[in-house]
Amino acid sequence: MSEVRLRDEMARLCRSLFERGFSVGSAGNVSARVGDGLLITPTNSCLGFLDPARISKLDSNGHHAGGDPPSKEIFLHRAFYDSRPSVGAVVHLHSTFATAWSCLTDIDPEDCLPPLTPYAVMRVGRVRLIPYTRPGDPRTGELIRALEGRHAAVLLAHHGPVVTAGNLRSAVYAAEELEETARLLVTLRGMPTRMLGAEQVDELTRVFSAP
Ligand code: 13P
Numbered sequence: 172m173s174e175v176r177l178r179d180e181m182a183r184l185c186r187s188l189f190e191r192g193f194s195v196g197s198a199g200n201v202s203a204r205v206g207d208g209l210l211i212t213p214t215n216s217c218l219g220f221l222d223p224a225r226i227s228k229l230d231s232n233g234h235h236a237g238g239d240p241p242s243k244e245i246f247l248h249r250a251f252y253d254s255r256p257s258v259g260a261v262v263h264l265h266s267t268f269a270t271a272w273s274c275l276t277d278i279d280p281e282d283c284l285p286p287l288t289p290y291a292v293m294r295v296g297r298v299r300l301i302p303y304t305r306p307g308d309p310r311t312g313e314l315i316r317a318l319e320g321r322h323a324a325v326l327l328a329h330h331g332p333v334v335t336a337g338n339l340r341s342a343v344y345a346a347e348e349l350e351e352t353a354r355l356l357v358t359l360r361g362m363p364t365r366m367l368g369a370e371q372v373d374e375l376t377r378v379f380s381a382p
Pocket of ligand 1: 197198199200212213214215216241242243244263265306307
């Protein structure tokens with residue numbers, strides 16, 4: 172996809188996320204690979220009102236090469252691109268239910284989003300909880316790099332999800348799937364709930380393998 176079309180698509184998908192309440196205010200940031208670098212939403216921008224021409228461009232060394240100043244979360248985006256070559260886009264949100272889930276004291280940090288529905292397993296896979304760091308702290312990138320590319324998505328404690336996929340549209344869909352799964356988990360909390368079993372998860376991973 173040309174850079175001009177990718178800029179338009181990023182603005183359109185981000186607006187859609189904003190209009191449906193997946194992001195509020197200036198929360199969240201989105202990036203995608205282009206031939207000679209990365210496009211990423213500008214710092215302090217609202218996902219609902221991006222100007223495609225002002226989306227930040229970083230060159231292949233990560234230096235700011237055009238548009239408005241980039242998101243302060245560039246570290247966590249680059250950690251995914253560097254450790255998972257198949258990643259074409261990264262979506263970070265502060266979406267309500269996933270963020271609520273990230274604050275619970277009794278979730279499994281190794282596998283923090285239990286396998287409730289097939290689409291979460293297919294699109295998002297096993298999600299790792301990353302311990303709290305302040306927004307924009309480069310240590311978040313180091314914690315993601317330490318996972319050595321084993322996860323397509325992580326949940327930042329007290330902060331929100333970071334979801335990746337092979338392209339921008341798929342990353343947005345996966346971020347929506349993660350949020351809706353968290354919403355179901357919160358809804359079902361306290362009710363005896365049957366999760367998918369290991370065999371079912373294995374089958375989904377085999378047939379639909381997450382990027
Ligand atoms: P930026 O405005 O710098 O992208 O930061 C927003 C955010 O979501 C911080 O986690």
